[in-house]
Amino acid sequence: MTQEVLTVAVCERPDWGSPEAAGTLAQRLGLTLVPDEYQISDYCRFIIFFQQGRLSLQQTAARAPGAICVDFDDSALTYRRNHPVQPEALLKASGVKQGGMCRVLDATAGLGQDAFIFASAGCQVILMERSLVLHALLADGLRRAAESENDRVAESSGRMTLIHGDSASLSIKDIDERPEVVYLDPMFPDRRKSAKVKKNMFLLQQLLETDIPSADLLGNALHIASRRVVVKRPRHADFLEGRRPSHQLVGKASRFDVYLPITPSSI
Ligand SMILES: C[S@@+](CC[C@H](N)C(=O)[O-])C[C@H]1O[C@@H](n2cnc3c(N)ncnc32)[C@H](O)[C@@H]1O
Structure with missing residues (x-):
């Protein structure tokens, strides 16, 4: 058998x-x-x-890459935070200034790397992740970050709130305060060899390869954000859900598509 x-x-x-x-x-x-x-x-x-x-x-496969975990004390993340691409494209696309105290919903949290950049800049960040395994890795990473000897890491982790679930079915009623920015970085099938794709993302792609993308992730985000929705895409990929953004920030390998919300803030 x-x-x-x-x-x-x-x-x-x-x-x-x-x-x-x-x-x-x-x-x-x-x-x-x-x-x-x-x-x-x-x-x-x-x-x-x-x-x-x-x-x-x-x-578990033979010659598979080593284990990954969520580590907000990681040297690469510290380097990215301290030496941002001038200025950090993610923050620029999101209209977030250092110390700007913006509310951000990272609706596809993954390993929390981008969420940590927002939190390090002073934003209050809700991380939403639908994979139970990744949610558990994030919860463990946040627990360790809160106990970090690095004050900046501990302080930033205090601005991050983790929830489990599918953000395509999230409603404004489910959250205390409406976020100004909703950030989306959905998984994109990447056919490049593993050496070219970063180890973490390669592992996530393998883990989530059978996950079906949510039908209305962007459509729903446009009802939740009060200022803008930012979508990270590979540079030459189609628009998410076929929706044309209001503007774009294009980098070497990826780009940020920026959308204005359907029901903007009345402020
Ligand atoms: C490319 S990863 C995000 C990486 C993340 N930006 C980072 O910095 O680590 C995409 C993640 O979005 C999650 N995801 C995809 N659709 C989702 C949805 N509808 N609701 C919540 N999480 C979702 C996947 O499970 C995956 O962990």
Whole structure:
């Protein structure tokens, strides 16, 4: 009898380092607990596990890249925050100034990298993520960021609120205050070889390859934002949902399409 290969399972690794037991984590995420064996790829395509107290995700295939986790203390993210492309295109497209105290809904949170740039600039950020596994990685990253010895990381994490769910069905009534900016960076099928796509994004693409894009993600965002909706796209990709933006910021590999909301703020 052949057994079904799961997408993600929890695996208890020797350097677990978290007070949460593997069985409890599996139960919390509704996942199966699999043994830490050589042939783990027979059971599942990905494993999620604590590694030195960090919730981590790894592909099980031979020669797969190493594990990833959400790490707001990461040196690359610190570099991006301290040495932004002049000025950081994401903030420019969103109309956010450093210390601007804008409310942002990052409706496709992923690994929270872009959300952290908004929070570091002083924005209050709601991160919405529909994948339970990525939501768990984000929650773990935020927990560690709150305890960071780096004051800027700890302070920025205090401006980030995480929610689980599909932002295409989010309504203004579900959130306390209407965000000025809604940011969308939906997954885009990328056929380039893994070396060209950053390790994190490559892993996310593999994990979420069977996810069906929400039909009205942008359409709904246009009802939620009070100032603008910003969509990140690969440079030569079609417009999201076929909607033409009011203007664009085009970079080398990607671009930001900027839309004006359907019901703008009365302020
Ligand atoms: C390309 S990643 C985002 C990367 C993110 N900007 C970052 O800096 O790490 C896209 C993410 O959006 C999530 N997503 C896609 N559609 C969504 C929806 N309708 N609601 C919530 N999350 C969604 C996917 O699960 C995936 O994690």
